[in-house]
Structure formats: C-alpha cells, structure tokens
Amino acid sequence: MSRRLPSEEAHQLWQEYRAGDMYALARIMQSYYADLFHWGMRLHPDREFVKDCIQEIFLNLWKQQGTANVVDNVRAYLLVVLKTRILRDLARQHTTHQASLSDEYAFSVEFAADVQWIEEENEVYQIRKLERVINHLPDRQKELIYLRFYQNLSFEQIADVMHLGRQSVYNLLQKSLTSLRKNWTVSSIAFLFLQLAVYSIRYTVFGG
Known part of the structure; x- marks a missing residue:
C-alpha cells in the first residue's frame, strides 16, 4: 500500500489533476x-x-477534472466529501434532512488495526482502555479526538471537517481531555495519543 502523501506533495498532485493529469488523481487515491x-x-x-x-x-x-475545486488540504477535503456522502445516506435512512443529522450521527473509535504493531502487552492493554474510555465520550468529542490524534489534522482542518468554528474545536477538545484526565494523567494521555499517531502512520504505509 502506498505511503501517506505529505500535504505539500498532495497539493501539487491535486494541481496536476486539475490540469488534466489522471495519473495524479490515481496517486492521491492510492495514498489516501x-x-x-x-x-x-x-x-x-x-x-x-x-x-x-x-x-x-x-x-x-x-x-x-476540468471543474474540480481548488483546495488547501487534499486529505481534509476528501474526508469532508466522504462524510457528506455517508451522512446523506444516513439522512435518507432516517427520512429527514442531512442538516438535522449533523450533530446526531453515531461515531465509534476502534484501534483494532493498530494494536497489531504493538509488541508490549501492557501497551495493548492501555490502548484498549483508552479506546473504551473514548467511546464513552459524546460522539462529537470522539470524532474530534480521532481527527486530531489519528488523522493528525490541524485545528483549522478539523473545523472544516466538523463544520465548526476554530474556537469551538478548542473548547470541545478541552472538554474531551478533561473527561479523559479522570482516568489518566496528562503525561499518560499524551504518550498514548503519540503512540496512536505513530501506529496510524505505520498502518497507512504498510496496510492492515
């Protein structure tokens, strides 16, 4: 499986795709x-x-290809497009409008694909515990944590994906971390999230 493209390289490929290079689009798809x-x-x-x-x-x-949007971050843009497509289907299932579902869709966090890279049993236990605790958070907080520490998006990109203001992202992250601190120290949380970021990159590069 292809490595995850650096944002600058992805941006260049997107420009080439918009100019008519379909190989560039294929590279983007393989990477992301x-x-x-x-x-x-x-x-x-x-x-x-x-x-x-x-x-x-x-x-x-x-x-x-001739009318594609200019985008600042290709991966964040594709995440938004996929989310919109999925929520549209959920809206049809609930026979209501997508807008009314924007704060109601379910979100789950699972690290099953990542723990295969971890050799220490205690680390696996800690990450499984983190997974359980995160999944007790409200869905929007779970989504934010996933985007920040697994997809490694910036606050600006998270705001775009979640259709929130940047300050709202900060506030929501603070609420999430406050809840997590009830189970771990700040340093322990930081260490586990760092591990997950590393393993998410390895999973993207090598496949799972």
Whole structure:
C-alpha cells in the first residue's frame, strides 16, 4: 500500500489533476484510500457501503477534472466529501434532512488495526482502555479526538471537517481531555495519543 502523501506533495498532485493529469488523481487515491476507509468505518459500519462511497467520490472527481475545486488540504477535503456522502445516506435512512443529522450521527473509535504493531502487552492493554474510555465520550468529542490524534489534522482542518468554528474545536477538545484526565494523567494521555499517531502512520504505509 502506498505511503501517506505529505500535504505539500498532495497539493501539487491535486494541481496536476486539475490540469488534466489522471495519473495524479490515481496517486492521491492510492495514498489516501486507507485513511478514507478507516474514517468511513467510524461513521458507517457497512464495509462494502464505505468502499462504494469512496469509489463514487473518485469516479466523480475523474469526471470533474476540468471543474474540480481548488483546495488547501487534499486529505481534509476528501474526508469532508466522504462524510457528506455517508451522512446523506444516513439522512435518507432516517427520512429527514442531512442538516438535522449533523450533530446526531453515531461515531465509534476502534484501534483494532493498530494494536497489531504493538509488541508490549501492557501497551495493548492501555490502548484498549483508552479506546473504551473514548467511546464513552459524546460522539462529537470522539470524532474530534480521532481527527486530531489519528488523522493528525490541524485545528483549522478539523473545523472544516466538523463544520465548526476554530474556537469551538478548542473548547470541545478541552472538554474531551478533561473527561479523559479522570482516568489518566496528562503525561499518560499524551504518550498514548503519540503512540496512536505513530501506529496510524505505520498502518497507512504498510496496510492492515
């Protein structure tokens, strides 16, 4: 599986794609497919549905090469597009409008793919415990933590993905970390999140 592209390289490929280079779009898809799939599975439990959504996104991009948007961060943009596509389906299932679902969709955090890289049993135990504690947080807080520490997005990019203001992202993260501190010290939380960031990169590069 392809490595995760640095944002600068992805931006250059996006420019080449907009100029008509379909190989550049293929490179983007190969690099970010694992990130998009992992993200989609947090929003919808159906693996085949998530795969279909990702394929549909890139098929549409293939058709739109001459009119594709200018984007600042390709990965964040694709995460937003996939989320919108999945929420649209959830909206149809609930026979309501997508906007009314924006704060109601379920979000789950799972690190099953990552612990395969961990050799120390105690580290696996700690990450499993972290997973359980995170999943007791409200869905929006879980989503924020996932985007910040697993997808490694900036606060500005998280704000775009979650349709929040930057200050709201800061406030929500503070609430989340306050809840987590009830179970761990600040240094322990930081260490575990650092591990997850490292393992998420290894998973993206080597596959899972």
